[in-house]
Amino acid sequence: MRRTAAVLAVVALLVAPAFSQGKLGVGGSFWAGQPVFDIFAEVMVAEMAGMRFTGGIVFSGGGLSAFTLDATLLMLLGFEGIQPYFGAGAGAFVLTGGGAAMGVFTVNGIAGVGIPLGEEFGVYGQVRFLGQVGGGGFIGDLLPGVGLYVNF
Numbered sequence: 001m002r003r004t005a006a007v008l009a010v011v012a013l014l015v016a017p018a019f020s021q022g023k024l025g026v027g028g029s030f031w032a033g034q035p036v037f038d039i040f041a042e043v044m045v046a047e048m049a050g051m052r053f054t055g056g057i058v059f060s061g062g063g064l065s066a067f068t069l070d071a072t073l074l075m076l077l078g079f080e081g082i083q084p085y086f087g088a089g090a091g092a093f094v095l096t097g098g099g100a101a102m103g104v105f106t107v108n109g110i111a112g113v114g115i116p117l118g119e120e121f122g123v124y125g126q127v128r129f130l131g132q133v134g135g136g137g138f139i140g141d142l143l144p145g146v147g148l149y150v151n152f
Contacts, residue, residue, distance in 0.1 A: 021044045021151065021152075022043040022050075023042040023149045024040070025038075025039070025040045025124065025147050027146055028147060029128065029143040029146075030143060030144060031058060031143045034058060034059070036068075038054060038055070038056045038145060038147060039054070039056075041053050042074070048075060048076050048077075051072070051073060054069070054070050056069075058093075068093050070089055070091025070108050072108060085113070086109075086111040087110050092106060104134060105132065108129055112124055112126025120150055120151050121148065121149065121150045122148070123147070124146065125144075127142055127143065127144045129143075
């Protein structure tokens with residue numbers, strides 16, 4: 001997962017000059033009581049819209065890993081002091097270990113707020129929704145979380 005996080009960060013930094021602004025963030029969320037370490041790269045594609053690429057480590061240990069990867073189109077509300085946002089996208093939930101990998105595609109939604117603490121950094125709070133088709137039905141979970149971000 002470290003390699004995935006590094007690739008996401010490098011891609012965000014490489015494409016950042018083509019866009020007006022972006023953010024890199026780290027934080028944590030909870031999925032059914034399990035802690036999840038999150039990292040994201042966000043690039044603005046218009047004045048009030050952006051793309052966020054998120055990777056999350058759900059579990060890693062004993063040769064097994066579980067993580068999420070997703071892309072979300074964000075809509076940002078243009079308030080002065082706080083920065084509310086919401087969006088939707090898609091991704092994957094992947095389990096690896098023992099030389100094999102298994103994954104499912106997910107749909108996701110997000111709603112949150114960023115609070116700038118300075119010109120170049122701030123904190124965020126959000127709720128992500130991850131939904132997947134499994135066992136003949138659709139299931140979904142909410143992942144509340146908080147973290148820090150820096151602007152680039």
